[in-house]
Amino acid sequence: MAMTGTLFERTLANADIESTFADAQIVVAMLEFEAALAGAEAAEGLMPQSAAAAIVAACRGAPFDIEWIVNEARRAGALAIPLVQQLRDRVAAASPEAAPFVHRGSTSQDVIDTAMVLVTREALLLIEADLGRLVEALTGLARRHLETAMLGRTLMQSAEVVSFGHEVAGWLAPLLRCRARLRQAGEAALQLQLGGAVGTLAALGDKGPAVARRVGEKLGLPVPAGAWHAQRDAWVALGCAVAVLCGALGKIGRDLALLAQGEVGEVAEARQAGRGTSSAMPHKRNPVAAMVAIAAATRAPQQAATLLAAMPQAHQRGLGDWQAELAVWPSLFIAAHGALRALADACAAGLEVDAARMRDNIETHLRAIGSGDDAGAIEAAARRAGAAAKAQLEAFETQNRKPVP
Amino acid sequence: MAMTGTLFERTLANADIESTFADAQIVVAMLEFEAALAGAEAAEGLMPQSAAAAIVAACRGAPFDIEWIVNEARRAGALAIPLVQQLRDRVAAASPEAAPFVHRGSTSQDVIDTAMVLVTREALLLIEADLGRLVEALTGLARRHLETAMLGRTLMQSAEVVSFGHEVAGWLAPLLRCRARLRQAGEAALQLQLGGAVGTLAALGDKGPAVARRVGEKLGLPVPAGAWHAQRDAWVALGCAVAVLCGALGKIGRDLALLAQGEVGEVAEARQAGRGTSSAMPHKRNPVAAMVAIAAATRAPQQAATLLAAMPQAHQRGLGDWQAELAVWPSLFIAAHGALRALADACAAGLEVDAARMRDNIETHLRAIGSGDDAGAIEAAARRAGAAAKAQLEAFETQNRKPVP
Amino acid sequence: MAMTGTLFERTLANADIESTFADAQIVVAMLEFEAALAGAEAAEGLMPQSAAAAIVAACRGAPFDIEWIVNEARRAGALAIPLVQQLRDRVAAASPEAAPFVHRGSTSQDVIDTAMVLVTREALLLIEADLGRLVEALTGLARRHLETAMLGRTLMQSAEVVSFGHEVAGWLAPLLRCRARLRQAGEAALQLQLGGAVGTLAALGDKGPAVARRVGEKLGLPVPAGAWHAQRDAWVALGCAVAVLCGALGKIGRDLALLAQGEVGEVAEARQAGRGTSSAMPHKRNPVAAMVAIAAATRAPQQAATLLAAMPQAHQRGLGDWQAELAVWPSLFIAAHGALRALADACAAGLEVDAARMRDNIETHLRAIGSGDDAGAIEAAARRAGAAAKAQLEAFETQNRKPVP
Amino acid sequence: MAMTGTLFERTLANADIESTFADAQIVVAMLEFEAALAGAEAAEGLMPQSAAAAIVAACRGAPFDIEWIVNEARRAGALAIPLVQQLRDRVAAASPEAAPFVHRGSTSQDVIDTAMVLVTREALLLIEADLGRLVEALTGLARRHLETAMLGRTLMQSAEVVSFGHEVAGWLAPLLRCRARLRQAGEAALQLQLGGAVGTLAALGDKGPAVARRVGEKLGLPVPAGAWHAQRDAWVALGCAVAVLCGALGKIGRDLALLAQGEVGEVAEARQAGRGTSSAMPHKRNPVAAMVAIAAATRAPQQAATLLAAMPQAHQRGLGDWQAELAVWPSLFIAAHGALRALADACAAGLEVDAARMRDNIETHLRAIGSGDDAGAIEAAARRAGAAAKAQLEAFETQNRKPVP
Numbered sequence A, B, C, D: 001m002a003m004t005g006t007l008f009e010r011t012l013a014n015a016d017i018e019s020t021f022a023d024a025q026i027v028v029a030m031l032e033f034e035a036a037l038a039g040a041e042a043a044e045g046l047m048p049q050s051a052a053a054a055i056v057a058a059c060r061g062a063p064f065d066i067e068w069i070v071n072e073a074r075r076a077g078a079l080a081i082p083l084v085q086q087l088r089d090r091v092a093a094a095s096p097e098a099a100p101f102v103h104r105g106s107t108s109q110d111v112i113d114t115a116m117v118l119v120t121r122e123a124l125l126l127i128e129a130d131l132g133r134l135v136e137a138l139t140g141l142a143r144r145h146l147e148t149a150m151l152g153r154t155l156m157q158s159a160e161v162v163s164f165g166h167e168v169a170g171w172l173a174p175l176l177r178c179r180a181r182l183r184q185a186g187e188a189a190l191q192l193q194l195g196g197a198v199g200t201l202a203a204l205g206d207k208g209p210a211v212a213r214r215v216g217e218k219l220g221l222p223v224p225a226g227a228w229h230a231q232r233d234a235w236v237a238l239g240c241a242v243a244v245l246c247g248a249l250g251k252i253g254r255d256l257a258l259l260a261q262g263e264v265g266e267v268a269e270a271r272q273a274g275r276g277t278s279s280a281m282p283h284k285r286n287p288v289a290a291m292v293a294i295a296a297a298t299r300a301p302q303q304a305a306t307l308l309a310a311m312p313q314a315h316q317r318g319l320g321d322w323q324a325e326l327a328v329w330p331s332l333f334i335a336a337h338g339a340l341r342a343l344a345d346a347c348a349a350g351l352e353v354d355a356a357r358m359r360d361n362i363e364t365h366l367r368a369i370g371s372g373d374d375a376g377a378i379e380a381a382a383r384r385a386g387a388a389a390k391a392q393l394e395a396f397e398t399q400n401r402k403p404v405p
Helices: A007-009 A016-022 A023-043 A049-059 A066-076 A079-095 A094-103 A106-146 A164-189 A202-219 A233-259 A288-309 A320-349 A357-368 A375-401 B008-012 B014-020 B023-043 B049-060 B064-074 B078-095 B097-103 B108-144 B164-189 B200-220 B233-259 B288-309 B323-350 B355-368 B374-399 C007-011 C015-021 C025-042 C049-059 C066-076 C080-094 C095-100 C108-144 C166-191 C202-219 C233-259 C288-309 C319-348 C356-369 C375-401 D007-011 D015-020 D023-043 D049-059 D066-076 D081-094 D096-101 D108-144 D165-189 D202-220 D233-259 D288-309 D321-349 D357-370 D375-401
Strands: A149-154 A159-165 B149-154 B158-162 C149-154 C157-163 D147-154 D157-163
Touching: A007 A320, A007 B023, A007 B064, A007 B323, A016 A106, A016 A320, A016 B064, A023 A049, A023 A066, A023 A079, A023 A106, A023 A202, A023 B008, A049 A079, A049 A094, A049 D288, A066 A079, A066 B008, A079 A094, A079 B078, A079 D288, A094 D165, A106 A164, A106 A233, A106 A320, A106 A375, A106 B064, A159 A164, A159 A357, A159 C166, A159 D233, A164 A233, A164 A375, A202 D375, A233 A288, A233 A320, A233 A357, A233 D081, A233 D233, A288 B164, A288 B288, A288 B323, A288 C288, A288 D015, A288 D233, A320 B008, A320 B288, A320 B323, A320 C095, A320 D015, A357 C202, A375 C095, B014 B023, B014 B049, B014 B108, B014 B323, B014 C066, B023 B049, B023 B064, B023 B078, B023 B200, B049 B078, B049 B097, B049 D147, B064 B078, B078 B097, B078 B108, B108 B164, B108 B233, B108 B374, B108 D288, B149 B164, B149 B355, B149 B374, B158 B164, B158 B355, B158 B374, B164 B233, B164 B374, B164 C233, B164 D049, B200 C375, B233 B288, B233 B323, B233 C166, B233 C233, B288 B323, B288 C233, B288 C288, B288 D357, B355 B374, C007 C319, C007 D023, C007 D066, C007 D321, C015 C108, C015 D049, C025 C049, C025 C066, C025 C080, C025 C108, C025 C202, C025 D007, C049 C080, C049 C095, C066 C080, C080 C095, C080 C108, C108 C166, C108 C319, C108 C375, C149 C166, C149 C356, C149 C375, C157 C166, C157 C356, C157 C375, C233 C288, C233 C319, C233 D081, C288 C375, C288 D165, C288 D288, C288 D321, C319 D007, C319 D288, C319 D321, C356 C375, D007 D321, D015 D108, D023 D049, D023 D081, D023 D108, D023 D202, D049 D081, D066 D081, D081 D096, D081 D108, D108 D165, D108 D233, D108 D321, D108 D375, D147 D165, D147 D357, D147 D375, D157 D165, D157 D357, D157 D375, D165 D202, D165 D233, D165 D375, D233 D288, D233 D321, D288 D321
Parallel strands: none
Antiparallel strands: A149 A159, B149 B158, C149 C157, D147 D157
């Protein structure tokens, strides 16, 4: 049973993203690194093939005792130390002569950072998939309502007529840009970490670069020009791209929540069993997806800020700041994917759009400001908004067909 | 096995604070609330005693299925809904006639907020205890080194002579103020939440206040003048007091880390098996407690900021902001207590203070700036610093004897 | 012409709070400190009375050249250095023999921190005054609408009937608690800073404490047990109390904005010339006070986070963190007072409350959920809410009459 | 005299970046927008050429009364309203018939956002220039010290030998990536804002797109597919790129500060008159550039967080969140450029590198851990680090020659 995060954090997430960052999954990723390292060092003649085989076997054997590792890590100050020790003990039990080769020439940060890269790669795939679903659902929605007249609202006040398709196209634009940004930031950040004690791979002699190349190949990760132990910019820039996504999702959530108010009543999340109910008021249908999106947009800015605040890591490896970054990193992705999945599910299930109510709200507003109830003007404004939205949707398609830079 | 938080968050914490905010523990607290509510309503004639007894029995029976609750909560949008449903099913199985009385007149936020208050009360006791240990250890340290000459440093540059006792008294002062602040903020924040659907306890008719009084008594919580569903100031102010504590601990951590640098070498955390080792460099003794303290001080500002950002909760119950607050609340306390425990342990185990090295560093500095090596002047400065520190320690004692306001 | 802050920051503020933190005002406060220090040192025999008189005269003479000071400070790294130099030059021009006594025994941080305390004291008076106005206006509003039936809303959905007085009492409660918190936090934070180079006042020999006492008396500031150069907890706790106030104001702003939506139409800010107009839509009446309050609540969490993040200041004086704290401190107060003044003005000018619309919205909602239109039930619910609000208002009064601890 | 920001914020900045975001400069940029709009509308036949000429003349005439505008904006809730009024009054005085055409079809947010884009374009040029200077200075430094042996430090403890060139190459890598990221984020964010009341340019009829194209051309800004009134992702992503730069600069600052400690003494900022002095301790040479960089890295995470937090702007124009974004935007750039300029100046002036002290510190460390003083091993490690650094520098050059995507 995979779980991670605090209780209420978990209720805003989902099983997929929880599994991705589950304790066991991170440990598995750490062991993948150790296995790849052993294989690479054997291939470069730095350890016997038999030693590498023994290490790989131990990495892929019975699950490690995570609670023991966590407890020891609290004293040691780094998760990798007890994990490496447990690995070495297992290797020693099977092939004593292989034990000294475990983790050779590497350092705690190599295995931890690379493991975080590996699980983050999975998280980005989840985000990519659900972003695709949300984009598809919203694109359909925008197309269906290109000219559905709707009241535009500025500074929380009724303004002039737009169309619902125009509103939805407005939600879509940042999502498409976020997708491009995430792909690019992901590509830049998902790199092997392998620098040894101080980032020079000195313990591997001349074989350092070759070993790194092999480990990178095995794990499917590019090898950067140098270790990024204390140079976190690409990593943090990825975190910022995720936080920007949360902001874009939060805007959708906020608009949905405003449209779903009883007095507005223009849009509702689809009715589903057990969804959005209230323990005190059975009539209620709470906008749960909007809630999850807003909750993510409320947390993500500060999660990104922690990553940014942790950037000035001293010399070759930071004290306290790197560790803070590691602690908060999964929470950011859990919040983001939780929001994305919730909105994608809600929109794929079909938002209920009440075009008649939208029209009523326009007419009520026009009467309130003493403006004549001119149907032609309303439709003209909606058509104009629809045309603008259509142009945007077409621009999106062109942009989507462009290869990722 | 209690656990909460993400993997690296957990390595910066400890089993005690993890248990306090563990999923199971929060659920237990929620059930304590439901049991107390049933008891109170029965006492006020709002349900039969037998119904209350059945509810209380179900609350205290076999552990609830937390994973089912979490999964359902993801759809429902509130953890209390599936929990109440599971409770109602259990009650119905044993005493069908009691089932309708479960959670009567209450709302999700009542049970969730009150449960958070109950577990937070435990967390504050942990903080109080370890704060006491740290204060005691530092007080002893300050007394032993009142006149141990040490170089003062400003803007990261060597400045003039102080004493190590003066430095330590400087660490102590905020801790004592934090203790007073936490006690007061805790007292203000640890209040019953019971308002029903919209904060008026309307469903309980005239019995609302009496029921609240009884629930409060049972749980040992004061009853506020009104529900604080969307008025989070006292709660967030407590969170801020915890964040201020993290800042004070982070300052100790940073100073310790600076003093423990190889080139300074004035203080070290005590040598203990498995503590502060390195996976790549066996000679290292990393300042683990300082690391944990800095990691907390790096995260806490943003955790507090999330609480503050979530304050503008709409009308009678917020959408997304309240939920964000709940998600981040435990992480703040876990970070804070993790740091506090780590420093308390390190200081209780005895910091290694190298007075000779302190003296060397002073003399080297004086030579570097061309100032004569005047032993008398050094000692006079240290004595003066010691006298100031002594006055501070005495002021602390007086202050400590004052009753909490 | 006093001004401070960036352009759009200024449009969210007002002339009073801008003046308080204006460059010239902070410089005046720094000179007040230098004058008080000279007077105290002369009284303790550390300088001739004539030297003190010359220094005091120079401090109170022609305005200093602030732009020169700022430019020099950029090289020197501290504002106090060129200010003290300019002061010393002026003193030297009039009384050469007095020049060496300028700033004697003190350090940059003494004069800067104390000046910030002095201007912050003024800012807190402004906050106190406008908080009083807002509390008074809201108390009247709550009393007038104790039983005005209004739809309660939870999770942004129509819920059950409360009263507008109950809503307003909900806004009041945190304001009263904020007032008490600010008074207490202010008292704890508004203390003299005087520690000399490394916090021991060593350069004043045995006269340090006596000088401090005299400076404190002159400036009306208590003298703390020790310098708080790098111990910022009381100061930051005050900042947090201000941020909590912003959160409470933001909640009022958000509720007002929601109530002022065209489709809700229950409350509006009073109509005033030039207020809340739109450059594109002349019919609009934008909720400007709500806007300013939300803008403050959006910034304050991060401003407080910066103060918290800057707490771990190394040894006797921090490098970069103290300076970051100074840079952001006024912005927090400017945001807070801007919001407070805007809401106080708007509420004092009289919110327009549309009780008929509130009733309509209730009835529309009841019809929508298929609940009968039972006037008696609505009134009963409003009466119950009114009674709860009345009890709260009475509790506030009792609490208000209690002396500040 | 241009100035902006709070007093201590200003001491961390410089005249160039202050001028860029000065009140007057933003007003000038707003008037540039109004002039371009008038010109474009005349070209499209939406107003007489003579009206456009009158508007352009008024925009370029005598400076506007900024304090009046700020004061009015406080009531109106938007800076553009009094500015447009002042402009209209001036136009009316000269050419009454032209006055109705002022600001035609546009909205406050169009002029404000576009003005912010224009001044931000200037700010990015400043950043680009100083980033270039810093990169050049550090590249030279790295090349000169490729094999200068230096102690690597991890978790604030002495670790193994690297070279100073390797350390500096580590500082360079993020700067080069930041430059690429800023260029790309700038290109994406620096776009015209022109949407009219609700983003559809409805008031311009069919001429909307053509007018936008002309305004964009005039101002040198691309025209996006749609107005980005409430879609701030590209803008906030630029802010995040600036914050990441601050983190990278903060890391340089922190390392410099650690290396400049008296006990380490390996690097110092160049000695310059009035630089880094102390008001209490004349011998001090404080690392001022490091201070400014750390102060920026302490503020920027929260400034970026505010931008992110302000993203969920309701419907067609946000209330309070957009305004918060505007208020904090210049502060982020002022902090970033302040830090960049300070480090570029310090590095261009020449850091003092003490290679002998570096060697001493290594040898002292090796003795302390009981490792033999093996000169050959030290040099071999430094050579290996130098080779790695050289490879990095070459990779940077290749990357630099690549065209910006």
